[in-house]
Amino acid sequence: MTTDIRQKVVELIGEDGLAQAFAPIEEASGLPNAAYWSDEWLKLEQEHCFRRAWVFAGAEAELPEPGDMKPIEIGGVPLIILRDRDGTIRGFHNVCRHRGAKLVTEPCRKPTLTCPYHAWSYGLNGKLRSRPHFSGPNVVDKFEDGGGDKLDLMEVRCETWNGCIFVNVSGDAEPLVQWLKPLLERTGQYDFSSISWAGKLDFEVNANWKLVYENYMEGYHVFCVHPKLLKFAPMNVRWSGEWDRHVFYNDYIFPELEEGRGEGLPHYPGLSEEDAKRGLWFLCFPHFAAEVFPDQFSVLVSYPVAPDKTREELHVFLIGEAATSDDYKQAREATLKMWDDLNREDLGMLELLQQGRLSPAYDGGRLSPHWEGPTHDFGRRVIERILS
Ligand code: FES
Ligand SMILES: [Fe+2]
Structure with missing residues (x-):
């Protein structure tokens, strides 16, 4: 069975494609174009990455x-x-x-x-x-x-889990709280029982679902694509992040609160001064991305529709009554708008990445060892999951 799947993988992305996913970052490339355009490849991902996980x-x-x-x-x-x-x-x-x-x-x-x-x-x-x-x-x-x-x-x-619904189609994933453990271990100072749902945003993305997360993980593009976010958290507070088991983790300390991130909304109870200026983001493989700021827990999830089409939802959870009370209406709307603006800045780039992958001259590219180790690792994990 496993040999059959390996054969299928090689048929779709080639021995070279497989090798470059496992090479050290200095020599590595991203996944080959077929992994972003092939219906058959997407079927493998749906079956192995999505149905078997939370x-x-x-x-x-x-x-x-x-x-x-x-x-x-x-x-x-x-x-x-x-x-x-x-x-x-x-x-x-x-x-x-x-x-x-x-x-x-x-x-x-x-x-x-x-x-x-x-x-x-x-x-x-x-x-x-x-x-x-x-x-x-x-x-x-x-x-x-x-x-x-x-x-x-x-x-x-x-x-x-605290207002979030999770499904495991195959039925044999580990218990949800255990699966969330790498995230929970790094966020012990946040009382997630205080969060409530404040709303969601929907996006249609003309790009492969993996591009959403590869983009989400790396802060390298921020100086070029996100002028407002760059002001909030400049390049020198950023690092590449790292994987811990099946969970990617990244964070920074930002100099000042701003509208949409921490200002005008209640914070988690009992946060230290340092944590009141910390942003953390996670990706629980394959698709549960969560961002933690002092005033919120925000979730970005992508559902593949076709190799080049993805449905994206962004859910915002705020602390206590900030999620629903009229007193916080303006700050709440500003937070949703901040996410909407930020995400739309990425959408255009994602489409360019998808279109670029129509070029037979593109081979997965060269990646920055400083910034893109975890991004490269994401592709490797997709393959590993398919083969496991
Ligand atoms: S009652 Fe559902 S298909 Fe007939
Ligand atoms: Fe971005």
């Missing part, structure tokens, strides 16, 4: 009431995330057990899940409840306690 599936606050549900695609698999009657967040495969119609196509609030094709009806716990006309005209099959393994909706492993 993947962020939204904020609990997007589903405030029982019966709130939304469709989402993770690792190419259509899913439903919903809030059950008892308040539990659950995930199900978004497919009817009868003829396989997709059940939910838009975020909505409903007391049951009723299939639009022949009206099989499921409870919010996924159990089949009724099947009109199935056994003959005007006969309704009713199920008191569900229909069992072959008829109830298929549940997907789903856990929450």
Whole structure:
């Protein structure tokens, strides 16, 4: 099996492509163009990187009431995330057990899940409840306690952490809190139980999902692409960051608070003076990127749609009542705007990176050993995951 996958990888990116992903940074290149343009390569990533890991599936606050549900695609698999009657967040495969119609196509609030094709009806716990006309005209099959393994909706492993919903499609990832450990170990001084969801931004990116994170990790492009961010945190406070197990970590100390980052909003309780001027950012492989500033926890996640199309969501969590109270409306909006402006500065670059990878003359490039070690490592991790 593993040999088959290795063969497939070599077929798609070549022995050279494989070797350059594992070479030391001084001699290394990024992944070959095919890793950014091939449908087959994306299928491998969906199956091995996305389905087998914990993947962020939204904020609990997007589903405030029982019966709130939304469709989402993770690792190419259509899913439903919903809030059950008892308040539990659950995930199900978004497919009817009868003829396989997709059940939910838009975020909505409903007391049951009723299939639009022949009206099989499921409870919010996924159990089949009724099947009109199935056994003959005007006969309704009713199920008191569900229909069992072959008829109830298929549940997907789903856990929450301080308002964030995560899904593990394969069902065999380590427990969520353990998976988050490398992030949590570096953030012991932050009381994440104080965060609440303040809103989200949606972006459509005409680029491969990996480019989003390769760009996210390196501060090298800041002097050229982000004039405002450069003022906030100049090049000399930046470093390359590093991987710790499956989590990338980077940070800096910035000289002054500014609107959108720390100013005018409450901070985490009990932060030291130094931490009140620290920005940290993480990437839990493959796609859960989180930024911690004294006043927020912000999440940037990318969902591949096609090799050159990515859906991106940016969720902002603030401290206590800052997330919802009118008193903080202006500062809250300024924070969302800051992220919107910053992210849009990157989008144009991501499209150029994607387009550049149509050139057969590009071989993965030369990378900066000072800044881009972790970026190079990201590509290696994608391959390792596919091969493991
Ligand atoms: S496909 Fe859902 S009820 Fe027939
Ligand atoms: Fe950027």
